[in-house]
Structures are given as C-alpha cells and as structure tokens.
Amino acid sequence: MSKPTPISGFPEWLPAQRMIEQNVIERIRDTFELYGFAPLETRAVEPMDQLLRKGETSKEVYVLRRLQEDPAAGGGDDALGLHFDLTVPFARFVLENSGKLQFPFRRYQIQKVWRGERPQEGRYREFLQADIDVVDRDTLPFHYDTEMPLVIGDAFRSLPIPPATILVNNRKVCEGFYRGLGLEDPDEVLRIIDKLDKIGPAKVGQLLADKIGATSAQIDACLRLAEISATDGSFVDAVRKLNVDNDLLNEGLEELSRVVEAAAEHAPGLVRAELKIARGLDYYTGTVYETQLQGYERFGSICSGGRYENLASTGSERFPGVGISIGVSRMLGLLFGHQALSVSRSVPTCVVVALPQEELRGRCDKIAQDLRSRRISTEVAPSAAKFGKQIRFAERRGIPYVWFPGADGEPDTVKDIRSGEQVEADAASWMPPAQDLLPAISVS
Structure with missing residues (x-):
C-alpha cells in the first residue's frame, strides 16, 4: 500500500496536540456550565432548505448521498447536507422542541461542523466549534447581549492562549447612520465597508460611488464612522460629531453603549467598540461580535456571533436569540502552526x-x-x-x-x-x- 496523501482542510492533530485540544474543550465547557448553559448535541445533517436559510451559498454545503442511490428516484438523501455551523441546527431544534423547553433557554454545543471552502491557515473544511446561545419566546431581554462577551472573556482567560479582544458593533448603528445620510441600501453599504481591511478606503469609496451612487460627502461620513473605535462609551460622542440623526441609530448607540460599559466594569480591556464590523447580513439584527487574538489579528476573528430576531421562527411563533461561537479548531490551528502552544509530555502518563x-x-x-x-x-x-x-x-x-x-x-x-x-x-x-x-x- 502506498503512503496515503493527506486531505487538505481536514485536520488530524498529533496526540500531544489532541491533549491540548481536549484540555481547551474541558475548560470552555466548565466556563459555559458555570454560567448555567445546558449541554446539547444536534445531528450532523439537516435538510437543505434549513441549511440555506442562513444565507450561505450552496457551494459551501456538503451534500449527503448514498453511494448506490438511484438519482432517478428523486428526493431521498440528496435533500440532506452536513451542517456548516451550529446555529441553524439549534434554531431548528428549538422550533421542534419548544413545547418541552423552559424559556429563556440557555444551551452550549461543542461539535464538529463542515464547510466546503478553500482551506488555508486557520480555515478548515471540518472543524470544531463551541457555541452558546440564549433564546426566548417572542422577545429576548437585551441584557443577554451584554452577558455574551463576559462568558467568552472568562472562557478565554481560563485557556493557555494569548490575550483576546472582543470587537463589538450594532447593526442598528450602521443601518440608522446610513439611512440618516440618505443611503437606502444599508446592507450593500455594509458589504462594501466590510472590504476596508482588504482594499483600503480609496477603493471602498469608489465602490460606494459606483454601486449605490453615494456622494463624496456620504462616502466621507461612512468612512469616518468606520474609523471609530473605543474601549469605553466615548464612541457615542464620536458618532454624534458626524451630525447624523436617526431613531434607529440612537437605539443602536444606546444598546452598544450598554455592552461596552458592562464589559468595561467587569472585565476592563476585554471589549472594544469597532464600528466597521459587518457580519451575518442575512440574519443578525443588532449586536455583533468578533474576537481577535493578540499577535494574530491579521488572521481575523476566532470567535464571533450576534443577536438574531428571526432565525428561529415559523408561522406565529418567534424565538429571538443571541449567541457567540468559538472556532476551536481555527484558534488552535493558528497557535499550533506558529508553535505557540506546547505540552509538558506527549502522553497523559505520570x-x-x-x-x-x-x-x-x-x-x-x-x-x-x-x-x-x-x-x-x-x-x-x-x-x-x-x-x-x-x-x-x-x-x-x-x-x-x-x-x-x-x-x-x-x-x-x-x-x-x-x-x-x-x-x-x-x-x-x-x-x-x-x-x-x-x-x-x-x-x-
């Protein structure tokens, strides 16, 4: 038998690395349970129509199909796919079991997920995520948005990793600001602003002009908003100085202030308001989170999430939620790749x-x-x-x-x-x- 060729994007850690991974999982689980989150594990597969609800493109979903299946039969297993995150399966689980759950429902999941994207450093096709979410029936109090960073901050402080910073924004701030400027397609503006780190402000400004017809004054205001960053409530004054007024903007600023100020009180330095963050345009409706490791900022977020109002809903029932997910494999893969983590022995044996x-x-x-x-x-x-x-x-x-x-x-x-x-x-x-x-x- 010839030597097997590794399949890219499907990491297999050596025993010493696996011990580190298990230790990390145990510490994350302990923190989640200290905050009262209950364990949950959902199936690996979901119907394709459920998987595509979150706005992901179909090319990222792995389809489940039997080798000997007759394509002419129609339906069958080709309507199933491997889940690419844990939020969509969780939303489906809540809808199916709402009569058996006590709300607000707090759960954590630590499971493998699969995503058909191009493998690169810290990005895999099969990877482990650790999620927490809180959902409620009809309405979810905002204080859960302020709790999420505190849970993750405690989890990260328990781990043998570099310090982490959680970047937060609020979709209402951005949408309200853009509408206050007279820009009527805030989602498209966010998509363009999200390219800032990759292509720079000049090209972003050109895209705003070309795609949505933004004026030079509107472009300047959008870029100035994206520059605002603060670890305390001072970002509110910075936004006010841009002289844009909108009710949704005011609501978003109040909510974002609560998240930043709660973190500043309980975990100084953990959270930073970053008003250029744009993620989950198809489902996040308020607070959004991204997390960077000190020294690894260029690799992007290793923990993200946000508030969603409509992902878990059907007919007259609606279960709004807020959640955040640690990319365990992504985080460890980066640290392993830079020889940043070591273990005192390669076996558990003492x-x-x-x-x-x-x-x-x-x-x-x-x-x-x-x-x-x-x-x-x-x-x-x-x-x-x-x-x-x-x-x-x-x-x-x-x-x-x-x-x-x-x-x-x-x-x-x-x-x-x-x-x-x-x-x-x-x-x-x-x-x-x-x-x-x-x-x-x-x-x-």
Whole structure:
C-alpha cells in the first residue's frame, strides 16, 4: 500500500496536540456550565432548505448521498447536507422542541461542523466549534447581549492562549447612520465597508460611488464612522460629531453603549467598540461580535456571533436569540502552526512502573492499579529491558516518574527522572506534586 496523501482542510492533530485540544474543550465547557448553559448535541445533517436559510451559498454545503442511490428516484438523501455551523441546527431544534423547553433557554454545543471552502491557515473544511446561545419566546431581554462577551472573556482567560479582544458593533448603528445620510441600501453599504481591511478606503469609496451612487460627502461620513473605535462609551460622542440623526441609530448607540460599559466594569480591556464590523447580513439584527487574538489579528476573528430576531421562527411563533461561537479548531490551528502552544509530555502518563522481569508483570500491574485508583495516570513498561532503557522510554515521552518495585522484601521506590531524586514510596498512598499529575500546557 502506498503512503496515503493527506486531505487538505481536514485536520488530524498529533496526540500531544489532541491533549491540548481536549484540555481547551474541558475548560470552555466548565466556563459555559458555570454560567448555567445546558449541554446539547444536534445531528450532523439537516435538510437543505434549513441549511440555506442562513444565507450561505450552496457551494459551501456538503451534500449527503448514498453511494448506490438511484438519482432517478428523486428526493431521498440528496435533500440532506452536513451542517456548516451550529446555529441553524439549534434554531431548528428549538422550533421542534419548544413545547418541552423552559424559556429563556440557555444551551452550549461543542461539535464538529463542515464547510466546503478553500482551506488555508486557520480555515478548515471540518472543524470544531463551541457555541452558546440564549433564546426566548417572542422577545429576548437585551441584557443577554451584554452577558455574551463576559462568558467568552472568562472562557478565554481560563485557556493557555494569548490575550483576546472582543470587537463589538450594532447593526442598528450602521443601518440608522446610513439611512440618516440618505443611503437606502444599508446592507450593500455594509458589504462594501466590510472590504476596508482588504482594499483600503480609496477603493471602498469608489465602490460606494459606483454601486449605490453615494456622494463624496456620504462616502466621507461612512468612512469616518468606520474609523471609530473605543474601549469605553466615548464612541457615542464620536458618532454624534458626524451630525447624523436617526431613531434607529440612537437605539443602536444606546444598546452598544450598554455592552461596552458592562464589559468595561467587569472585565476592563476585554471589549472594544469597532464600528466597521459587518457580519451575518442575512440574519443578525443588532449586536455583533468578533474576537481577535493578540499577535494574530491579521488572521481575523476566532470567535464571533450576534443577536438574531428571526432565525428561529415559523408561522406565529418567534424565538429571538443571541449567541457567540468559538472556532476551536481555527484558534488552535493558528497557535499550533506558529508553535505557540506546547505540552509538558506527549502522553497523559505520570508514572511508568519498571518491569524487573516478565514473571513480575502481575505485581507491576497491581502497583499500577493502586496508583490509577487515585487518578494517577500509570502504565507498566512494555518489556523487561534494562532499567536504563526503561528510563529512556519514559524520558522520550516526557513521563516524569519511574516506579521501581522493591526486590526481596525491600520497599518500592519512585524516581523523578528529571532531577534524579529517588525515594521510598507506597503505591497505596504516594502522590506526585500537583503540577506533575496532569500534562501542563504553556503558551509562548
């Protein structure tokens, strides 16, 4: 068999990286549950009409089809696709189970998703997301919009990653401002403004003139709004100085102020108002979030979300919500790619029990079981080689301790192979230092 060729966009981490990923997932889950979010897992597939509700193009959706399916039969599995995010499946779940849920409903999901886009650094076709959402029936109080960044801030502070900044905007600010200028297609303006970082203000201005007929004064006002950025409420005065008045703009400024000021009080430096953010034009209706890692800003957002009023609705029922999603694979992929994360050992094992001779394997297994009973990860040496070779086996994998069974009634000993210190030990009571019990993750 020839050596397999990797498939781009479908990451497979090495064991040490997988341990880091699992540690990150556990810490994120702990934070979500501390805030009262309940776990949920939805199916991997959704009907195509559901998947396309969120405005994604069909070329990004992977279709599910049986190999032997008869295309002439019509319908069938070709109407199903793999979900490309967790918000659409969640909205569908809420609609199907609204009679069984207590509202407001707070849930988290940590699952794989699939998206058929061009793979590049930090962007994959199969990746892990960690989402939280709060939905309510008919109306959702705005204070949940202020809570989202605080949850994510706590989650990020628990992780071995660089500091993060959550950028926030409000669709009402932008739409109200553009309408106040006399521009009647705010979505198109937002789409053009969203190109600022890629093509610069001159080309953005030209697009505004060419596509929507904006005047030079309107273009200047749009570009000046996009420049506004602040970690406190001062952005409101900056917008007011542009002399645009609109009721929707005023409403958006009040809401955005509440998000920024709540974060400034509880987590100074976490949130920054950034009035050029435009995302989710087909479904977000108010607050929007993007998150950048310090030192990795050029790669864009690793956590995003916002307020949606109409995604989960059918007939007379409406379940507005607000949510935010951590791109776990995206975040880790960037950090792995820059060798920014490391783990103290490549296996969970804390102790290797040395095997003096094969006939004593049963005794060594008993020692290992005693240690495992107290949650100390332990394995027995694979063979009764010379002790020097068994120690090197532990060293190569970063395992800190080797346990030596005592001979002829002598007590057992355990050796810290990093320092060389060796002491008597009883498998029923010995404990390693807390910092050695589990692999330690560090960021550089």
